Amino acid sequence: MGKFDQHRSFLKSNFAEFKKITTDAKKGMPQPVKVKPYELQTELIDLPAANENTLTSKNIFTCIKERRSTRLYSDCPLSLDELSYLLWATQGITGTNRAGLTLRTVPCSGATHSFESYLLIRNVANIPKGVYRYLPVEHKLLFMFELDRLENKIDEITLDQPFVPNFANKAAVLFLWSTTPYRSEWKYDITAHKKILIDIGHVCQNLYLASESIAAGTCAIGIYDQALVDRLLGLDGNDEFVIYLAAVGKKP
Template sequence: MEKYKENREFLKANFQILDEIKTDAQKKVPKPSIQKHYEDNSQIIELPKVNKDMLLKSNIFDCINDRRSIRKYSNESISLDELSFLLWSTQGIQKVMGDNHTAFRTVPSGGASHTFETYLIIKNVENLNEGIYRYLPLEHSLVFMYEVKNIDKKVNQATPKQPFVPNFASKSAVVFAWSTIPYRAEWKFDITAHKKILIDVGHVCQNLYIASEAIKCGTCAIGIYDQKLIDNMLDLDGENEFVIYLAAVGKIDTSI
């Protein structure tokens, strides 16, 4: 049992440590931005406005009761309206305060730190080319990053050793890849930030499950992935920003 001890301690509440630490927030160090910068000449895709008319299942009891991890998808594309809804459900901003330094979102986050950026590995979304995109929650838009050749192969390499259905992620319409920028939480919580980050990403992915169920799409969270490969694929430095969770989304294969 000794080999588990360190990780088990990490799971426990340890916020009394902060009594002996002066955080960057307390030092009046400027708060990190809630959204990564993008170049002025970037290709921006405005997302459709989200509304509840698109819901195919609006009863929250049914959505929670029927939710399952779906690993088999049809070849049907998902619409830009559906993608817009899923992005809003998982990282959408409802209100911004303090000169874009604090945001209220559709998911909770410890200290409203919201450390995540949402990247999309898009394969089968209407009116979008295959490739890598990043969600811009402040504008509710996408920024196109670059095309990906042999996208199926690269997704399979990034998500190896799936225990139930090998290579299922490459059959989906889109893979959500959430990175974390830890300093957004470390600024306020210092060395106690990291447990909060892991808790928060669970909130995000659960919203994706429920939102997908509401529009009759299937999703499956992915915790087994090649860290270095996926970070490189998304052009992340692996230190100040790195992938923390993935999820595949697609139309459900009803023929099975």
């Protein structure tokens, strides 16, 4: 059992130890940028405002009850309204507090929001296949680049899936969430990493329930090639790296 001890300790609250630490925030060090910047000349795609009329089911009880990890998808594309709604449901900004921190559709420790949402879009109406990033402040899509052999690249990234091999390459969209840990470390020091993992779970669960409400399905993916996916997105693998994936598509 000894090999598990260190990691089990990570799962526990270490608040007593945290209280002894002077965090970078308490030292007065500058807060890291809250959202990853981008070049002004970058191609942006306007997203329609999230609208409840997009939903096919507005009954939250039903959505929770019928939620399943879905690995089979139809060829029906997601609409831009549906994609906009899913992005809003997972990282959408709904307000700001007195300190200027963004309030979003998902809970997050100290409103640190260490995540960026990247998308491998395969089947969204009127959106070319390629790699994109969601800009929550502007509620826009940032086009990054086209990707040759996109389905093959998804296979390479998602490795051996135990239940339905290669299912992710048939999804309409593959969500890839990265974390910039210092956004949380600045405020929470050594306790940040447990919080980051808890917070990304909130994000993915919102994707599950939002997908269910538009007759789509989601499957979270924790088995992936870390180095390959970070390299694909141009991430350094240390200050920013992918932490979770999820495939989304219309149900058969």
